Amino acid sequence: GAGVSQSPSNKVTEKGKDVELRCDPISGHTALYWYRQSLGQGLEFLIYFQGNSAPDKSGLPSDRFSAERTGGSVSTLTIQRTQQEDSAVYLCASSSGGLTDTQYFGPGTRLTVL
């Protein structure tokens, strides 16, 4: 079946602009995660959605970052007033839902803030 898909694959934006990154999880997966991969910080957890429960936003680096998940499926990560330090690859993963279930990752969105 189809894996996790993300769009766009690349995004170049100017400092101060807002961006939206999209993630489409594996069909039937109830858990969805966002991670950020940057040169200096490695892979960092951002946010976790499980079914209809309130998301765990403990990894979001600032209030400029937000995410939503509509209908328990597609998720959008929004970064407002982008800064150069937001430049990174944003990875989405999904799992079948149980704690510690294997997470399957999408190809990522490479964000460059000029």
Add this chain to the structure above:
Amino acid sequence: AQKVTQAQTEISVVEKEDVTLDCVYETRDTTYYLFWYKQPPSGELVFLIRRNSFDEQNEISGRYSWNFQKSTSSFNFTITASQVVDSAVYFCALDVNSGYALNFGKGTSLLVTP
């Protein structure tokens, strides 16, 4: 707190050599899961293996093998008879029963040359 250390930043081998990637983890949880992911130049994180803390049996999958030793908190990954297609960044990750976000090591970049 959880921590994963991959001390080898970069490894370069010649095709057909065996290579071992080291992973050392720290956690106070008694139930946890260890993972290895491969990230080829295309960028997508590819799941390789998941082991739980109660199963210390070594695992072999084709040219890949994993050695899990709780006594040394290590989960090392060996590629036998390496091939150019094995060139990638390999990440070790830890997931604990009390959480869900993967804790990643910094990754080991493996280059296999002909």
